[in-house]
Amino acid sequence: MLEHPPHQPSTDPIAAWRLILDRLRGRVDETTLELWLHPLHPVDCSDGTLLLAGEPHLVRWARERCTPLLTEVASDAGLAHAIAWIEASAQQLAEAPPTWHAHDRMPGNASSGLANGNGHASGGAGAGDRRGLEHPETIPPLQVGDPIDPSLTFESFVIGHSNRLAHGAALQVAELPATVFNPLLLCGPPGTGKTHLLHAIANYVAATATHLNVHLCTSERFVSDFLGALRHRRIGDFKDALRGVDVLLVDDIQFLAGKEKTEEEFFHTFNALERSGAQLVLTSDQPPGQLGELSERLRARFASGLVVELERPDDALRRIYVARRAAEELDAPQERAQLSHLAEKVTDGIRTLEGAILSTIAYRTLTGRELDQALVDDVVRRLYPQKATRPPERPTIRRVQDLVCAEFQIDHDALIGPSRAAAISWPRQVAMYLARHHTQASLPTIARAFNRRDHTTVMHAVSRVTEQIDRDATVHEQVSGLVRQLR
Helix, strand or coil: CCCCCCCCCCCCHHHHHHHHHHHHECCECHHHHHHHHCCCEEEEEECCEEEEEECHHHHHHHHHHHHHHHHHHHHHCCCCCEEEEEECCHHHHHHCCCCCCHHHCCCCCHHHHECCCCCCCECCCCCCCCHHHHCCCCCCCCCCCCCCCCCCCCCCCCCCCCCHHHHHHHHHHHHCCCCCCCCEEEECCCCCCHHHHHHHHHHHHHHHCCCCCEEEEEHHHHHHHHHHHHHCCCHHHHHHHHHCCCEEEEECHHHHCCCHHHHHHHHHHHHHHHHHCCEEEEEECCCHHHCCCCCHHHHHHHCCCEEEECCCCCHHHHHHHHHHHHHHHCCCHHHHHHHCCHHHHCCCCHHHHHHHHHHHHHHHHHHCCCCCHHHHHHHHHHHCCHHHHCCCCCCCHHHHHHHHHHHHCCCHHHHCCCCCCHHHHHHHHHHHHHHHHHCCCCHHHHHHHCCCCCCHHHHHHHHHHHHHHHHCHHHHHHHHHHHHHHC
């Protein structure tokens, strides 16, 4: 092993770091190199010590896991016998001289820049010849993200009871990015308008705040771009493209689950953007607490801002949507009226309803048939054959309320009124329990049906009735009888 003099002459830190990274290949997996070591900045290499700088999370990770290995490699190469670390902000690093980026790699063995074996740089990219650093090969910028759909705006979004809160939150975020709700998480089943609102925010910000950098992508695209950057050794460009945005919008975040390295990168991207004051808007099919396959720290980040649930569109919203689309696509009033029947038959979500509208109009155009009730029924039967064989629709909240009123012999107004008398509050709790377990309504919807502002009232009712069913055979039999009537 090379003996280090007491005052070793200074070595070019960039060339030294290149050599170390090159010698780490085969000893460290490629992902670790790209994610954790390449982003570090070599600051100085003198007096037997290599000084590395990086963002705090990178430095902490590398210092804990890689210091012994880096020291060994640096020592074997005759470069240094110790590694020192500096935690620096992203701004400080951005202002530092350029170091080892993906497009600045040396072909072949990086040791050509440190060939004389005494730890001094000579030739190649060393201190005597910096041309490889000053004139890196020109490569096209890395393309990441998805295009913004210009048709998905706040003006084209149909507002109803099921999405009013989400629309209001999204509009405020678009008007005042990183000021009101940050992060904003929109959650709900498919077809409830989450993606539309995401694009609406992007369109609004792009039109009204042209100085802001807006980035929109699905989680699948994030994964694809991340893996592509790893494969082509452009992870630095990938991070630069994302961490310089002012508004980040990510759709279907639940699909990051199970992808450990991608989750790790998204976590650090999220933190970096949050620290820089960027606005983050995410969508998922469930609230953070129910995204069990995602890491706990990601779920905690998602829940740290405003979480808004979108519900499946109710009958009124579906009718408004069909009426608007009919006015756009059809001239004859009688045809518009016939198309409105789709609102009754297609209840899965707006996306499915839009498909049914387009299919009905296409059938009419291609077959020459009149757009009437028969055509609508035919389209629904062809597109959704399961609707003809599926079991009957689950009970409504009103049916549950009426059944409980009959069982306990109380008025409907009393059931949904403010009275806390035991003769009223217990039937009310039973009704809430049945509505929760035997209808498709969400907790907020059930709360509103009972004139309650807070859905935690429903949760308490469900818990209490469940406890009484387990303890009291009479309650068990009474509730079971109500369930049989509902079926």
